[in-house]
Amino acid sequence: MRTILRPIRCADEQVSRKEDRPVVQRIQIVVEDDLTGGRADETVFFALDGQRYEIDLAEANAESLRQSLAPFMARARRVRGRLPKSGPHRPVQATISAADAQEIRAWARATGRKVSARGRLPQWLIQAYNGRAA
Structure with a gap:
């Protein structure tokens, strides 16, 4: 209490x-x-x-x-670090080469979208670039 x-x-x-x-x-x-x-x-x-x-x-x-878990724990491998967060997981962004990133930025500027000169590209921008011909 x-x-x-x-x-x-x-x-x-x-x-x-x-x-x-x-x-x-x-x-x-x-x-x-x-x-x-x-x-x-x-x-x-x-x-x-x-x-x-x-x-x-x-x-x-x-x-x-x-005591009930002891026999299993004695033979198990201990995993270091934190447990992964539960719940829905966000998909990992695929790695984009520097040349591809420059091409996406150039396309985004040419189509009137605002994009930073450096840093990670937003997922929505990559998807728009990949779907431009579709």
């Missing part, structure tokens, strides 16, 4: 005759074990098949999960 104390201002005359009397608001966050519904002691994070999970568990359930 986590307790958050947050000061608030109260000008209610029924609470006090003093105007704008400071009071404290207490917020308690109770984390429940996702398996049993009892009190949870920790949040366990794990990943499987590219999907990340988290589950709130009591100490006994967390230990049971760790």
Whole structure:
């Protein structure tokens, strides 16, 4: 259970005759074990098949999960670094040669489009250039 104390201002005359009397608001966050519904002691994070999970568990359930996974973890290869972000992935832009980039920029200027002299070309511009004859 986590307790958050947050000061608030109260000008209610029924609470006090003093105007704008400071009071404290207490917020308690109770984390429940996702398996049993009892009190949870920790949040366990794990990943499987590219999907990340988290589950709130009591100490006994967390230990049971760790013991269940231990034989697999003992034989698995540990991967360093961060887990990939979940959700829809943006396609990676294909590499464009410097000559192609110059040609695309020249075409864009000739057709009245604004384009920077340096840097990465926007995907929409490359698609427009590739679809110009279609």
